[in-house]
Amino acid sequence: MRVFVTRQMTARVEAALASAFDCTFRRDPAGLTPAEAAAALADYDAVLPTLGDAFTAEAFAGPVRARLLANFGVGYNHIDVAAARAAGVAVSNTPAPELTDATADLAMTLLLMTARRAGAGERLLRAGQWTGWQPTQLLGAHVSGKTVSIIGMGRIGRAVARRCHHGFGMRVQFFNRSPLADPGLPAVQIADLRAAMQADFVVIAVPGGAGTRNLIDAAALAAMPAHGCLINIARGDVVDEAALIAALEAGSIAGAGLDVYAREPEVPAALIAQERATLLPHLGTAAEEVRDAMGMMAFDNLLALAAGRDLPNPV
Numbered sequence: 571m572r573v574f575v576t577r578q579m580t581a582r583v584e585a586a587l588a589s590a591f592d593c594t595f596r597r598d599p600a601g602l603t604p605a606e607a608a609a610a611l612a613d614y615d616a617v618l619p620t621l622g623d624a625f626t627a628e629a630f631a632g633p634v635r636a637r638l639l640a641n642f643g644v645g646y647n648h649i650d651v652a653a654a655r656a657a658g659v660a661v662s663n664t665p666a667p668e669l670t671d672a673t674a675d676l677a678m679t680l681l682l683m684t685a686r687r688a689g690a691g692e693r694l695l696r697a698g699q700w701t702g703w704q705p706t707q708l709l710g711a712h713v714s715g716k717t718v719s720i721i722g723m724g725r726i727g728r729a730v731a732r733r734c735h736h737g738f739g740m741r742v743q744f745f746n747r748s749p750l751a752d753p754g755l756p757a758v759q760i761a762d763l764r765a766a767m768q769a770d771f772v773v774i775a776v777p778g779g780a781g782t783r784n785l786i787d788a789a790a791l792a793a794m795p796a797h798g799c800l801i802n803i804a805r806g807d808v809v810d811e812a813a814l815i816a817a818l819e820a821g822s823i824a825g826a827g828l829d830v831y832a833r834e835p836e837v838p839a840a841l842i843a844q845e846r847a848t849l850l851p852h853l854g855t856a857a858e859e860v861r862d863a864m865g866m867m868a869f870d871n872l873l874a875l876a877a878g879r880d881l882p883n884p885v
Contacts, residue, residue: 571591571592571615571616571872571875571876572591572592572594572613572614572615572616573587573591573592573594573614573615573616573617573618573872574593574594574596574610574613574614574616574618575587575593575594575595575596575617575618576596576601576602576610576617576618576620576623577596577620577642578595578597578599579595579618579642579861579865580858580861580862580865582862582865583861583862583865583866583868583869586865586866586869587618587869587872590869590872590873590876591616591872591876594614600622601622601623601624601648602619602622602623602624602625603624604625604626604628604629605629607619607623607624607625607626607629608628608629608631608632610636611625611629611630611632611634611635611636611657611659612632612633612636614636615636615637615638615875616636616638616640616872617638617639617640618639618640618641618642619639619640619641619642619648619649620641620642620643621643621648621834621852622834623649624648625639625649625650625653625654626650626653627650627653629650629653630650630653630654630656630657630659634657634658634659636659637658637659637660637875638659638660638661638662638871638872638881639654639659639660639661639662640662640868640869640871640872640875641661641662641663641868641885642664642864642865642868643663643855643864644663644664644665644669645663645777645778645805646661646663646885647779647805649661651885660881660884661884661885662868662871662881662882662883662884662885663883663885664863664864664865664867664868664883665725665867665883666860666863666864667863668855668857668860668863668864669855669863669864670725670726670729671729672854672855672856672857672860673726673729673803673854673855674726674729674730674732674733675733676803676829676850676853676854676855677726677730677733677773677775677801677803678733678734678737679850680801680803680827680828680829680848680850681713681718681734681771681773681799681801681827682713683827683848684799684825684826684827684846684847684848685710685711685712685713685799685825686710686711686713687708687709687710687825687846688848689847689849690708690845690846691708693845694708711770711797711824713738713740713771714738714739715738715739715740716740716741716771717740717741717742717743717769717770718730718731718734718740718741718742718743718769718772718773719743719744719745719760719766719767719768719771719772719773720742720743720744720745720773720775721745721763721766721767721773721774721775721785721786722744722745722746722747722774722775722776722777723744723745723746723750723757723759723775724775724776724777726775726803727744727746727775727776728753728754730773730775731753731754731755731757732754732755734771735755735756735757736755742755742756742757743757743758743759743760743766743769744757744758744759744760744766745759745760745761745762745763745766747776763785763790764789764790764793767786767790767791767793767794767798768793768794768795769795770795770797770798770799771798771799771801772794772798772799772800772801773801773803774786774800774801774803774804774808774809775803775804776804776808777804777805778804778805778807779805782804782805782808783807783808784809784810785808785809786800786802786808786809786810786813786814787810787813788810788813788816788817791810791813791814791817791822791823792817792822794817794823795823796821796822796823796824797824798823798824799823799824799825799826799827800814800823800825800826800827801826801827801828802826802827802828802829802830803829803854804830805830806828806830806831806832806833806834807832809828809832811831811832811838811841814826814841815838815840815841815844818841818844818846819840819844824846825847825848826844826847826848827847827848827850828841828847828849828850829851829852829853829854830852830854831852834852835851837849867882870882870883871883
């Protein structure tokens with residue numbers, strides 16, 4: 571079976587793939603264009619794509635040889651799943667348990683960095699501008715005992731909530747598209763998004779896609795208190811970036827911690843200029859054992875296709 575791997579994988583994953591299939595490993599860090607995606611679909615039995623690869627409806631318009639897109643990642647909003655199905659191409663993803671914990675850990679990293687202004691402090695020190703300890707230097711916010719609102723109480727949202735509750739004694743509230751009878755810890759579900767935004771910290775953990783694009787808009791941001799901090803570890807386009815920049819510039823929220831952006835890898839200059847914004851380059855699952863686990867899940871889906879078995883992780 572001929573398999574096209576669109577980005578470099580870990581050594582363990584590439585060795586497994588090469589042992590089982592006739593693989594082409596692409597080394598370009600840029601995502602596939604729709605034309606390049608179309609060529610891959612025409613030339614290979616399966617493709618292992620990831621975030622940034624443009625498997626749009628246009629990519630499926632020509633001849634299609636591929637039978638599977640074994641996506642590397644939980645999110646698959648870069649794939650037009652309806653167009654894939656219409657072309658006879660299955661889609662799978664990699665909801666590895668390790669991914670949930672790694673992403674929740676990264677959410678806490680951003681929350682703490684933003685609250686305590688750690689990014690600004692590091693920039694100050696590295697620039698040689700630190701003149702010593704001062705009683706009022708870079709005053710941030712205390713985290714323990716504060717209120718956190720989780721927007722999207724799925725696997726990752728619940729993992730973030732557990733860390734906030736058990737690790738920092740935070741009061742947890744959440745907004746979810748459907749009622750959640752048992753969140754697994756003391757937490758209050760709030761039916762209205764704007765009401766849920768009224769918290770010391772707001773963590774965005776909803777799935778990406780058309781249904782959540784710009785969910786956190788100017789009105790939602792306006793509902794946050796002036797001391798509130800917004801953390802996004804979901805998808806970049808869940809937050810209206812222009813509205814977020816305006817809120818930061820106006821001082822209507824205290825800070826933002828972001829690991830994702832609407833047009834990655836592009837990050838608006840006005841956002842980069844914000845000293846109260848903590849900006850990371852999409853590090854949510856960037857631990858080798860996590861990427862190994864994700865890659866091996868994609869590998870298992872490819873093995874299932876080759877053996878004619880049901881896919882372990884269809885979407």
